[in-house]
Amino acid sequence: MKKQVLVAGGGIGGLAAALGASRAGWDVRLYERAAAFSEVGAGVQIGPNVVRRLQAWGLQQRLQAVAAFPTQLQVRCALSGRELAVLPLGAQAVQRYGAAYATIHRADLQALLLAAVQESAEVQLNLGLSIDGYTQGDGVVLVRTSAGKEVEGDALIGADGLWSRTRTQLLADGPPRVTGHLAYRALARQGALPKRLRTAQITVWLGPRLHAVQYPVRGGALQNLVVIVQGQPPEDLQNWDHSANASGLAQALAGTCTALQDVVRAAPGAGQGWRLWPLSDRPPLRSAAQMAQGLVALLGDAAHPMRPYLAQGAGMAIEDAAQLQHAMAMHDLEVPQRLRRYALNRWERNARVQARSQRNGRIFHATGLVRWGRDLSLRLLGARLLDLPWLYRGDGSSASLL
Numbered sequence: 001m002k003k004q005v006l007v008a009g010g011g012i013g014g015l016a017a018a019l020g021a022s023r024a025g026w027d028v029r030l031y032e033r034a035a036a037f038s039e040v041g042a043g044v045q046i047g048p049n050v051v052r053r054l055q056a057w058g059l060q061q062r063l064q065a066v067a068a069f070p071t072q073l074q075v076r077c078a079l080s081g082r083e084l085a086v087l088p089l090g091a092q093a094v095q096r097y098g099a100a101y102a103t104i105h106r107a108d109l110q111a112l113l114l115a116a117v118q119e120s121a122e123v124q125l126n127l128g129l130s131i132d133g134y135t136q137g138d139g140v141v142l143v144r145t146s147a148g149k150e151v152e153g154d155a156l157i158g159a160d161g162l163w164s165r166t167r168t169q170l171l172a173d174g175p176p177r178v179t180g181h182l183a184y185r186a187l188a189r190q191g192a193l194p195k196r197l198r199t200a201q202i203t204v205w206l207g208p209r210l211h212a213v214q215y216p217v218r219g220g221a222l223q224n225l226v227v228i229v230q231g232q233p234p235e236d237l238q239n240w241d242h243s244a245n246a247s248g249l250a251q252a253l254a255g256t257c258t259a260l261q262d263v264v265r266a267a268p269g270a271g272q273g274w275r276l277w278p279l280s281d282r283p284p285l286r287s288a289a290q291m292a293q294g295l296v297a298l299l300g301d302a303a304h305p306m307r308p309y310l311a312q313g314a315g316m317a318i319e320d321a322a323q324l325q326h327a328m329a330m331h332d333l334e335v336p337q338r339l340r341r342y343a344l345n346r347w348e349r350n351a352r353v354q355a356r357s358q359r360n361g362r363i364f365h366a367t368g369l370v371r372w373g374r375d376l377s378l379r380l381l382g383a384r385l386l387d388l389p390w391l392y393r394g395d396g397s398s399a400s401l402l
Contacts, residue, residue: 002027002122003335005328006143006153008131009160010037012106013300013317015113017157019057020325022122029153030123031145033130037114041106042185042275043217043224045202045311046318048097048392053322055099059112066108068216069100070202073386075378078207081257084378087386089202097392103202103224105187105217109314131160133169134296139335141295155335156296157324159317162280164302170293176280176305181361183277183308184227184249190220192270197263199223204364205260208371210252211364212260225267227253228308230365233278246274281305284354285347292343294336299324304350309360312353312391320346349394 005021007014010032018028046054046067054063073087089101117123126145134143134156141156158166162176190198200220205212212227229252246268253261268274282305285291291303300317320342327342366374378385 003154004029004152005155005157006131006141006151007031007157007159008143008164008166009158009300009302010034010125010127011159011161011300011317012110012113012314013161013302013321014157014159015110015117016318016321017159017299017324018117018123019113019120020321021157021328022117022120023057024325024329025331026122026154026328028120028123029126029151030117031126031129031131031143033128033146035128037110037127038107042187042226043215043222044104044106044109044314045215046102046104046109046315047312047388048093048099048101049394050312050315050318051099051102052097053318054112056322057116059116062112062115063102063104066112066218067102067104068200068218068220069102070215071200073101073202073204075204075206075386076259077375078205078210078212078256078260081259084206084375085382085386087383093392096387096389103215103217105222105224106314108218130165131156131158132165134166136295139295154295155328155339157299158296158302159299160302162301162305164298166296167298167302170296170298171290173282176282178233179279179281179307179361180230180233181228181279181307181365182231182233183279184229185275185277186225186267186271186273187217188223188225188267188270190216190223190270193223193263193266197266205256206364206371206374207256208367209365210256212264214263222271223267225263226308227264228279228364249274279307281307281354281358284351284358286351288340288343288347290343291347291350292339295339297324297339297342304354306354307357307361309364310353310357310391312357316350316353319349353391 004027007018007030018030021028071090075084093101130146131143143151202215210229214225217224299320306313323345324342327338330338
């Protein structure tokens with residue numbers, strides 16, 4: 001008789017977990033509190049480490065149809081506009097890491113995973129329902145849904161995001177911490193922008209107390225633009241998507257170069273305006289027990305929310321799901337051992353990416369002598385400083401076992 005896993009959350013991590021578990025031979029019941037899968041969010045970068053995971057699931061053609069594949073990563077000074085460093089991507093990324101570097105609309109990535117999940121007879125999607133709590137014992141986990149129903153399974157995967165209820169019960173470690181960083185996000189139709197503002201590459205602008213990133217998504221039809229500044233977050237932190245005051249963004253960008261300000265001013269007229277996302281996170285993981293205990297495991301932002309300064313939040317969730325698939329297919333082990341194996345193979349890599357993301361944030365927003373040293377290092381070392389073989393070659397699967 002097949003075992004059944006219950007998945008809390010239907011975002012990128014939850015859908016990837018459902019796909020991986022079904023490929024491992026499990027029946028899956030996924031619970032998503034939203035009544036429908038909708039087009040939310042903005043752009044996502046997925047490095048070769050993540051693209052390889054999608055390829056292994058047979059999703060390369062679908063990815064090719066909706067993603068963009070930038071030619072290079074260029075770093076520029078937000079104050080002067082000067083180029084600081086360039087990392088070639090495109091064919092060179094494929095040659096170095098066996099897969100491309102892609103940029104994609106979050107909704108397109110979610111739709112790609114959803115389509116794959118819906119093709120599996122082993123997956124049951126339950127929309128408009130959340131998992132509010134659980135008990136575990138005697139080899140089963142019993143969850144309570146928001147409709148008041150109890151459902152029994154052989155394992156529970158908490159992929160319910162930054163404000164995970166599953167994590168709250170499993171670890172009781174309090175709410176996420178406020179970073180003091182605010183992300184202004186916009187999506188612009190490239191065809192509605194002046195030609196000089198369109199892009200086929202990733203451009204990162206570094207300045208004191210802020211940075212900006214722009215890149216193509218949806219096959220190049222849209223440009224994703226995000227500007228991260230330091231400031232006071234809105235009161236409602238659990239609602240990650242807020243309307244944005246463009247004057248506040250303009251004030252934060254005072255003193256930056258004309259090239260950056262031009263694209264920031266043009267973006268709202270070529271899209272739907274600016275949205276504001278307050279950024280929260282948690283300290284890096286310290287042990288495998290923070291990712292799995294007994295019949296319950298955490299995945300993605302529920303386990304290791306990332307600051308966006310390494311562009312690996314969605315990527316680590318997909319890597320988690322691939323490793324979860326590998327562990328859940330170990331049918332000679334009891335379920336708690338499988339989930340422990342998953343956690344042991346993931347927590348150190350996730351912790352490293354969390355720590356590196358936080359460090360990058362300090363460097364990206366540096367002031368004074370630290371900013372001067374950052375810019376000099378980029379000019380001298382260029383691609384050697386931007387390339388991350390430890391990240392793009394690995395997926396955590398060779399980490400320690402039991």
